[in-house]
Amino acid sequence: MDNIIRILPDNVANQIAAGEVVQRPANVVKELVENAIDAGAQSITINIKDAGRTLIQIIDNGCGMTAPDARMAFERHATSKIQSADDLFSILTKGFRGEALASIAAIAHVELKTKRKEDELGTHIVIEGSKTEKSESCSCKDGSNFQVKNLFYNVPARRKFLKSNSTELRHIIDEFQRIALAHPDINFKLIHNDHEVFNLITSNYKQRIVNLLGKNREQNLISVSTDTSLVSLKGFVGKPELARKTTGEQFFFVNNRYMKHPYFYRAVLEAYDNLLPDQCYPSFFLYLTVDPTEIDINIHPTKTEIKFENEVAIWQIIRAAVKESLGKHNIVPSLDFEMQKGFEIPVLSKSTNIKNPEIKINPTYNPFEVEKQNRASASNWEKLYEGLENNHEDAKIPVQSSMTALNEDQHNTFLQYKGKYILTSVKSGLMVINQKRAHERVLFEKYLSQLTEKAATSQKSLYPTEIELSNSDLQILDELSEELKTIGFEITKFSKNSVNISSTPAEFKAENIEETICSFINQYKENSSEFRAKIQENLAGSLARAESVNYGKPLSQSEMRQLVDELFACSSPNYTFDGKTIISILQHNEIEMKFK
Numbered sequence: 001m002d003n004i005i006r007i008l009p010d011n012v013a014n015q016i017a018a019g020e021v022v023q024r025p026a027n028v029v030k031e032l033v034e035n036a037i038d039a040g041a042q043s044i045t046i047n048i049k050d051a052g053r054t055l056i057q058i059i060d061n062g063c064g065m066t067a068p069d070a071r072m073a074f075e076r077h078a079t080s081k082i083q084s085a086d087d088l089f090s091i092l093t094k095g096f097r098g099e100a101l102a103s104i105a106a107i108a109h110v111e112l113k114t115k116r117k118e119d120e121l122g123t124h125i126v127i128e129g130s131k132t133e134k135s136e137s138c139s140c141k142d143g144s145n146f147q148v149k150n151l152f153y154n155v156p157a158r159r160k161f162l163k164s165n166s167t168e169l170r171h172i173i174d175e176f177q178r179i180a181l182a183h184p185d186i187n188f189k190l191i192h193n194d195h196e197v198f199n200l201i202t203s204n205y206k207q208r209i210v211n212l213l214g215k216n217r218e219q220n221l222i223s224v225s226t227d228t229s230l231v232s233l234k235g236f237v238g239k240p241e242l243a244r245k246t247t248g249e250q251f252f253f254v255n256n257r258y259m260k261h262p263y264f265y266r267a268v269l270e271a272y273d274n275l276l277p278d279q280c281y282p283s284f285f286l287y288l289t290v291d292p293t294e295i296d297i298n299i300h301p302t303k304t305e306i307k308f309e310n311e312v313a314i315w316q317i318i319r320a321a322v323k324e325s326l327g328k329h330n331i332v333p334s335l336d337f338e339m340q341k342g343f344e345i346p347v348l349s350k351s352t353n354i355k356n357p358e359i360k361i362n363p364t365y366n367p368f369e370v371e372k373q374n375r376a377s378a379s380n381w382e383k384l385y386e387g388l389e390n391n392h393e394d395a396k397i398p399v400q401s402s403m404t405a406l407n408e409d410q411h412n413t414f415l416q417y418k419g420k421y422i423l424t425s426v427k428s429g430l431m432v433i434n435q436k437r438a439h440e441r442v443l444f445e446k447y448l449s450q451l452t453e454k455a456a457t458s459q460k461s462l463y464p465t466e467i468e469l470s471n472s473d474l475q476i477l478d479e480l481s482e483e484l485k486t487i488g489f490e491i492t493k494f495s496k497n498s499v500n501i502s503s504t505p506a507e508f509k510a511e512n513i514e515e516t517i518c519s520f521i522n523q524y525k526e527n528s529s530e531f532r533a534k535i536q537e538n539l540a541g542s543l544a545r546a547e548s549v550n551y552g553k554p555l556s557q558s559e560m561r562q563l564v565d566e567l568f569a570c571s572s573p574n575y576t577f578d579g580k581t582i583i584s585i586l587q588h589n590e591i592e593m594k595f596k
Contacts, residue, residue, distance in 0.1 A: 022103055024162060025052020025151055026171035031100035032146050033179055036060035041143065042202075043187040046176065050193070051168035053151055053159075061143040064116040067123040071135060074110075074127060076102045106130045107158075108151045114144040129154050170475035173197070177212055177472070178258035181251055181285060184208035197471065206236060209285055213249065214468045214497040217242070217283070222329050224286065226321040230310050231290050233321050237268070238283030239329075240275045245515060246522040248470055249283035254290060257297065259306045267315045271322035286318065414560040419552035422560050430586040433564065435555065436548050437582045442566045443544035444577045447505070451487055451536040457506040458488030464500040465513045469521075471497065476521045483535055484520070487543070505543065516546040541577045 022028055029046060036044050039062025049055035065073065076099060104110060105127040115122025124138035152159035162168060169192060176198065180188045184205050190198040200211055210218045220242040225234045238249070250268075252259050272282050296307040308314055415423040422433040469477065477484075477499065481491060488505035501513050519542040524531045531538050549555070555563070567573045567582070574583050 022107060022151075023158075024171055025056055025168055026175045028052065028056050028104055028108075028148055028151065029058070029172050030175045030179070031104065032056070032058040032148070033176075035100070036062055036144065037179070037183060037186065039063045039144065041186065043189075045189040046172075046191065048169070048172060048190070048192045051165040052172060053162065053165075053168070054149065056146075056148040056151070058146045059143070060145075061141075064119075064143050065114045065123065066116065066119070067135075067137070070112060070114050070123045070125055071132070074101045074105050074125070074130075074132075102130070104148055107155050108153065109149040111147040111149070112144065113138060113140040115140050115142055117142045164479065166475050166479045170472050173472050173475060177470075178251065180212060181205075181208060182253050182256045182258055182287075205234075205285070205287070209236065213470050216468050220283075221285075222325050224321050224325045226317065226324075228317055231288050231314050231317055233286060233288055233317060235284070235286040237271075237286075237322055237325060240272065240282070243272075243276050243280040243282045245280055245518045246473065247281050247525060248472060249285075250281065251285045252288070253286070254288045254295060254306055255292060256287070257306075258304060260304050261306065263311065264315060264318055267319040268322055271319050271326065275326070284322070286322075288314070290314075414557060414564070416555055416560065419554065422555070422564065424564070426585065428585055429588045429591060432584045432586060433567070434582055435560075435563065436551055437576050437580055438563055438567045438573075439548040440541075440544045440576050441570050441573060441582055442563070443547050444540050445570050447487060447540035447543045448536060450505075451483075451540055458490065458503040459506050460503050461501070464502040466494055466498050466500055467514050467517055468498040473521050474499070476524050477517065480520055480524065480535075480539075483539055487539060516542060519546060537577060544577065 022031075025048075029048075029052065033044060033046065036058060039060060041060035041062035043061045045057075045059040047055065047057040047059070101110075106129060110125075110127045112125045113122055121137045122140040124134065124136050124140070125132065126134035152162070172192075173190070176188070176190050180186075180198070180200055184203050184207070187202055188198060188200045189196070198212070200208065203211065206218070206221060206223075209221065217238070220239045221236040222239060223235075224237055226232075235253075250265060252261050252264060268282065268284050268286070276282060290308070294309040413424065416435070417423055417432075420435060422435050422438070424431050424433075474493075474497070477491065484491060488503060489501060490503035492500050492502065494500040501517070504513060520539065523538055523542060549563075574581070576582060
């Protein structure tokens, strides 16, 4: 029988590795910029053409490489970052696996010019599909200049699955922001199609946040800082008024490396408990410094998911530190934190002497004395009802009058309950209608009809509404601009981080503009492919949700009657566009059972 197991050729192995390392242009940007940071660069320029399809160029002023190192860097598992397996448990650099350059060179045309400061000449290398086409000396600036051209030129299936330029650029901006926020001490410049997107000079952490995300952040950031034996925590959280209905401004960093950590995210949310409206997300930029031997950053190819040895204790520290900072700024009731500058969570070891808890007992306590006092208080129960006789009779009037009104015209009279439900009798019992959901359904079908027939009418605003967004959210809005124009929105770029809304759909409430736009963006972030596949339904649904009547608003008889009539004129009155129940009927026999 012939042997069937074979060693893969290097070019095939590299392409397989590239599937993990490089899924889109943003991954190339991340890997090359992180290499530049590890090389000690103080200035990094990212030059992009066609969202990375045509060109990704990373220029840095780092240490550069010798000719042998430049050639070796493109070999698989070639790295300067680790020497032995033990080094994997104390990593402070960014990339360390040594797969990035080999993977990138396997699926693109790569050109490198690099030079050390102490060398007179640099090295020029050209590689196409893992094959070295040129390697020679050249005259070039100190540092490294990588050019990655024609990404996925030899893997057409993967190139075909790249998204639109605006989507791919948004992913590049996301990676750029994460790296730039982690390293305010480095100058960064991002250029796309010869247009300067960012030009960030060396600054502190707070100024870097403001320069990246907008000036309105400056007055709304609260400092967070604490030091313990487990972790040093610093950074900023946003005031509740900065909270948005879109995610995207939640950043965790550990040892200057961006990470995703849902468990720690929950700690921040709990610190904001009862401070934020439903479905609003606080901004935060939190930087953790821990002993590198107590984390594992090698559990995922993207190195954004990190395992902590003391996860539970650090969760408590994050929650307490954020809550303390909110309290200092009078955002939540708090103790006098000035009396205590920090807090310490003890770390237990095998030698720690654990004492048994002490239980204190009051030997003079007499339970019979308490019982005697309670009997004396109970004997005066009649006094609890003094002065309530008149109020008792008055309290019956609204109920009696409501029941009378319902009996007089039981088919046409509506009652509003708790500012949330509309009640009316039907043949089978009592119909309960959720008023906000009913209005959502009515508006949804109206807006959807306008979208499909492209018959929306818009109203011009006397004063345009300015909305400030992150650069990533601006890219999403640009992708949705044509659909938004169809339903009556007129959106123009106002400044680097903001847009002007000068026209809106007719009957649209001006105060809901920012909420509605943010709702579009958030839905797109959650599932862009599904959102675009049913973009008309999603746009109509977001508009309907923003414009529908709020809970707690009193409705007159005529308003309730009109809403119910419009609801039953809908094609599907029983459920909202996203499947929530609108109508429920309490059957006669159910009501009767309540009184047996």
